[in-house]
Amino acid sequence: SQQGEEDPQALSIQEGENATMNCSYKTSINNLQWYRQNSGRGLVHLILIRSNEREKHSGRLRVTLDTSKKSSSLLITASRAADTASYFCATDAIGGSQGNLIFGKGTKLSVKP
Amino acid sequence: DTAVSQTPKYLVTQMGNDKSIKCEQNLGHDTMYWYKQDSKKFLKIMFSYNNKELIINETVPNRFSPKSPDKAHLNLHINSLELGDSAVYFCASSQSNRRNEKLFFGSGTQLSVL
Numbered sequence: 113s114q115q116g117e118e119d120p121q122a123l124s125i126q127e128g129e130n131a132t133m134n135c136s137y138k139t140s141i142n143n144l145q146w147y148r149q150n151s152g153r154g155l156v157h158l159i160l161i162r163s164n165e166r167e168k169h170s171g172r173l174r175v176t177l178d179t180s181k182k183s184s185s186l187l188i189t190a191s192r193a194a195d196t197a198s199y200f201c202a203t204d205a206i207g208g209s210q211g212n213l214i215f216g217k218g219t220k221l222s223v224k225p
Numbered sequence: 226d227t228a229v230s231q232t233p234k235y236l237v238t239q240m241g242n243d244k245s246i247k248c249e250q251n252l253g254h255d256t257m258y259w260y261k262q263d264s265k266k267f268l269k270i271m272f273s274y275n276n277k278e279l280i281i282n283e284t285v286p287n288r289f290s291p292k293s294p295d296k297a298h299l300n301l302h303i304n305s306l307e308l309g310d311s312a313v314y315f316c317a318s319s320q321s322n323r324r325n326e327k328l329f330f331g332s333g334t335q336l337s338v339l
Contacts, residue, residue: 142324154229154315154330155268162325198266204324209281211256211322215268 118201118219126224131188133219135201136181142204144177145213146186149198158186158199191223228252231316231331238306239339246301246334248316256280257299258317258328259291268315274299275322303336311338 119134135144143162147155161168161177161184168175174187188195198220202213231248238244250257258281259271273281277293288304303310313333319326 145327147328147330152333154317154332155328156330157327160325160327200268209273211258211273211275211319211326212270212281212283213328214270215260217265217267 118216120219122220124222125191127191127193129191131191131221133186133199135184135216137203140206142206144184145202146175147200193223193225196223197221229316229318229329229331231334233334235335237337240306240308242306243304246314248299248331250297250318252318252329254318254320255296256319256322259301260315260317262313262315280322306338308338311336
């Protein structure tokens with residue numbers, strides 16, 4: 113069953129602006145991960161945040177996790193045209209099979225130069 | 226020196242045919258996966274193997290049969306292809322099947338069943 117739901121489904125911004133994508137999920141999790149998918153390519157892991165963490169940074173990426181609201185956000189600061197891609201959250205649900213990540217449908221981000 | 230490579234990249238075939246997709250990883254990982262991405266970009270796990278042993282089989286029709294000859298390879302064979310099988314199939318691997326592992330994906334095989 114689908115676990116993560118990203119919001120918005122599509123986002124269009126200008127280069128240099130910040131992009132925020134949200135993910136909501138339904139069941140308790142061990143961790144939540146964000147992946148990027150460029151058009152016609154496989155997914156690339158961006159960042160993993162554990163259930164006992166609230167915020168994590170990696171370069172221009174900032175991820176927050178609110179387990180009480182069962183939601184996460186991915187912020188990309190100072191966006192670039194190369195950030196144009198689809199972004200997916202994936203959850204490792206408590207009680208789920210080990211290694212079974214459940215992906216949302218993604219947010220399609222378009223960064224215009 | 227691609228980490229996770231799958232072939233072919235494109236596969237166009239007629240309904241009823243049997244086809245295979247191959248996947249290899251050179252990362253030394255123990256765990257490999259097959260995911261299916263539909264036309265709405267929804268990505269769903271199909272199978273997972275850990276050290277050549279099947280550990281996840283997510284209600285996939287038995288026309289789909291994965292085979293792992295060794296832990297670096299996980300191939301997917303599909304019998305009697307149907308129109309609904311058209312999708313992009315991704316192979317992935319992880320260090321292990323423990324919690325908090327990240328996945329490394331191949332670039333996908335776009336399957337079109339006519």
